[in-house]
Amino acid sequence: TDHALLPIALVRRGQEGLIIASDNRRGPLAAARHNLQKYHLEHRIELRLGDGLEVLSGPEVDVVVIAGMGGQNMMEILSTKASIARQIPWLILQPMRDADQLRHWLVDNGFPLGAEDIVEDKYLYEIIIVGPGPNPPVEELAKEIGVSPRYLIGVGPWLVAQGHPFLPKLLQERQVRLHKLVEQLEAGGRAPEKVGAIKKDLSQQEQVIKWLLK
DSSP states (O other), X not given: OGGGHHHHHHXXXXXXXXXXEEESSHHHHHHHHHHHHHTXXXXXXXXXXXXXXXXXXXXXXXXXXXXXXXXXXXHXXXXXXXXXXXXXXXXXXXXXXXXXXXXXXXXXXXXXXXEEEEEEESEEEEEEEEOSSOOOOHHHHHHHHTSOHHHHHHXXXXXXXXXXXXXXXXXXXXXXXXXXXXXHHHHTTOOHHHHHHHHHHHHHHHHHHHHHHO
């Protein structure tokens, strides 16, 4: 819940209808309850203790926000209650890491990528919106850039299609981390297959960056 800051902000901006804040730990819920009392919003925001989508009894809401955790955790949350997740019109996901793996999982499991964004607030944060709408132009873009469609999905097809201004910086930061990882693996003579896969990703990453900056 992160102290229910997002639900409180939504109410204060005029959002109507049922708003639920959930956490699987009592401590964060207690902090959230304190903030609801501070802003006199106990009657507007419902607090629920539970893990992921287990706090929902069916499609009670139109939008679910899952933020501030890794992509692997998000996959687990969505797969545990996939039947509920598929009934929710919009999922707003903000993975702190493994966004590429999360996108692959979403596409492989039939969750449509409706939109994407990157927000800068000291660091860069990726936002993936799952929902109805046109499919991203993966095949066409991949062919034009010279990368595999699978790789483009991981990068974020909507981010590439719109030429998002923060995407080159995000990819360049990722390049630095991957180059360091390759150096460590090669220095130890370990995982040659993994090193080869990383170098292939780095090559495709460079292609995307060049296309974005042309």
